[in-house]
Structure formats: structure tokens, C-alpha cells
Amino acid sequence: MATFLFDKIIFGPVKSRRLGVSLGINLLPTDVKVCSFDCIYCECGFTPKEYEEKVTLPTRAEVREKLEAKLQEMVAENELPDVITFAGNGEPTLHREFAGIIDDTIELRDKLTPKARIAVLSNATMIHRKPVFDALLKIKDNIQKLDSAFEETVKLLDCPKGNFDLKRTIEQLIAFNGKVIIQTMFVRGSFKGQEIDNTTEKEIAAWLELLKKINPLQVMIYTIARDTPIETLEKVSLQELNSIAGRVRNAGFEVQVSG
Numbered sequence: 355m356a357t358f359l360f361d362k363i364i365f366g367p368v369k370s371r372r373l374g375v376s377l378g379i380n381l382l383p384t385d386v387k388v389c390s391f392d393c394i395y396c397e398c399g400f401t402p403k404e405y406e407e408k409v410t411l412p413t414r415a416e417v418r419e420k421l422e423a424k425l426q427e428m429v430a431e432n433e434l435p436d437v438i439t440f441a442g443n444g445e446p447t448l449h450r451e452f453a454g455i456i457d458d459t460i461e462l463r464d465k466l467t468p469k470a471r472i473a474v475l476s477n478a479t480m481i482h483r484k485p486v487f488d489a490l491l492k493i494k495d496n497i498q499k500l501d502s503a504f505e506e507t508v509k510l511l512d513c514p515k516g517n518f519d520l521k522r523t524i525e526q527l528i529a530f531n532g533k534v535i536i537q538t539m540f541v542r543g544s545f546k547g548q549e550i551d552n553t554t555e556k557e558i559a560a561w562l563e564l565l566k567k568i569n570p571l572q573v574m575i576y577t578i579a580r581d582t583p584i585e586t587l588e589k590v591s592l593q594e595l596n597s598i599a600g601r602v603r604n605a606g607f608e609v610q611v612s613g
């Protein structure tokens with residue numbers, strides 16, 4: 355199916371269904387997806403072999419220069435972003451200079467668009483690295499993926515590359531001490547002959563227990579909205595998402611639903 359890549363380092367602003375008017379920063383290449391996951395629902399398509407080969411990422415200086423120019427342009431046009439969002443063609447925290455880039459972004463935001471939040475959409479695979487963890491604590495919207503409380507489901511849905519340890523990821527999410535937003539994609543379908551469904555009672559009950567341990571600022575739940583790399587996935591209905599959201603609220607957490 356028709357998935358897509360962002361062709362710029364700075365993209366948008368776009369109206370994000372979850373975040374508002376969002377100016378995007380893509381720290382990955384503009385011609386290939388680079389990610390430590392290979393989610394079967396990824397809008398960028400499957401993670402290609404190039405991930406294991408050498409790819410060129412934009413430098414910290416390049417990102418700073420382009421972000422400053424775009425923010426200046428937006429200020430001149432009086433079109434300020436609600437949020438500056440690290441997203442794009444893969445996992446932003448894989449960038450070796452991620453922590454420095456966050457510092458530059460905070461500095462430019464404070465100077466040019468002080469009301470804008472900074473968001474990072476991450477899959478949580480790099481939060482065991484201290485510079486990444488510390489950088490994420492400096493921003494307002496530290497949005498981390500947790501698609502299931504079960505490692506076997508994460509492996510089916512998110513197809514981690516290399517070593518993946520859900521227990522370690524959860525320990526790190528807890529270590530944010532509540533300064534984290536959890537994002538969860540709900541989806542069902544089949545892939546390579548295996549049935550996948552992270553909306554079953556067993557899944558939801560275990561996921562809610564984990565939320566209680568992580569104690570996030572907010573929970574974002576959503577389902578597929580655009581084309582995915584495979585055609586055997588189903589959207590979860592808005593009614594079902596709202597029912598899951600009700601249980602999250604009952605557990606004491608703010609929740610945002612995007613159907």
C-alpha cells in the first residue's frame with residue numbers, strides 16, 4: 355500500500371490529530387526510513403535493509419540552521435506553531451546528536467516562539483541511553499510508545515530490530531517518574547500467518563496495570579489512519595477506543611483518543 359516518507363528535515367506545519375499545529379523535525383534521512391522498530395502499521399512503510407548500512411543523517415548544525423530559518427519565517431507571517439515535533443522517517447532518538455539538538459531546539463523556541471511546546475514521538479528503544487533519557491526530561495511532550503504489556507505481542511506488532519527487552523523498556527518508562535506520555539496503537543489483523551490483536555481483555559488488563567506503574571501525564575490511544583505496509587490490518591472502531599479510554603480514565607489518567 356502507499357506509504358510515504360518526509361522529504362525535508364523541517365516539514366509542515368501540519369495540523370496533527372494529536373498535537374495541534376505542529377512543525378515537524380525529521381532527524382532521519384529524507385530518502386529512507388531508519389528505525390529500531392519495523393511496525394507492521396508504520397505509515398513510512400517497512401524499515402529497509404539500509405538501516406543496517408551506513409546512512410547519512412542531517413548534522414546538528416544543519417538542523418539548527420533550518421529550524422531557525424523556518425521559525426523566523428513563521429514569526430514573520432504570524433503563524434506560530436503549537437508544537438515543534440520530532441517525528442519523521444523513523445526513530446528520532448537514534449540520532450547521535452539528539453541531546454544537543456534538543457538543547458538547540460529549546461534555545462530557538464525560547465527565543466522565537468516561546469509558547470510552543472516541544473514534542474518527541476519515540477518508540478522508547480533508546481531511553482536506556484542516559485543522554486537521550488536526560489534530553490527527554492527537558493521537554494514537555496515526551497511521547498513514548500507502548501503497544502502491549504507482552505513482549506510477544508510487541509515483537510509481532512512492532513518487530514524490533516536487534517536486541518529488545520520489554521522489561522528494560524518498562525523500567526526506563528517508570529524511571530521518568532511520571533514525566534512521560536504513553537502512546538499506544540490499537541490494531542488487529544494478521545501478519546505472516548499469525549493473528550494479532552492488542553485489544554483483547556488480557557491485553558488491555560495487563561496494559562492498564564503497566565500504566566499504573568508508569569503513572570504517565572497522559573495516554574494517547576489511536577488506531578491506523580493512513581495506509582500501512584500490509585493490507586491485513588483492521589482499524590479499531592472509535593466506540594472500542596472510547597471504551598478503552600473510559601478504563602484509562604477510571605484508572606486515574608488523562609487520555610486522548612484519535613480514531
Ligand code: SF4
Nearest residue numbers: 389391393396444477
Ligand atoms: S516506531 Fe514509528 S517510525 Fe518506527 S516502525 Fe514503528 S511506527 Fe514506524
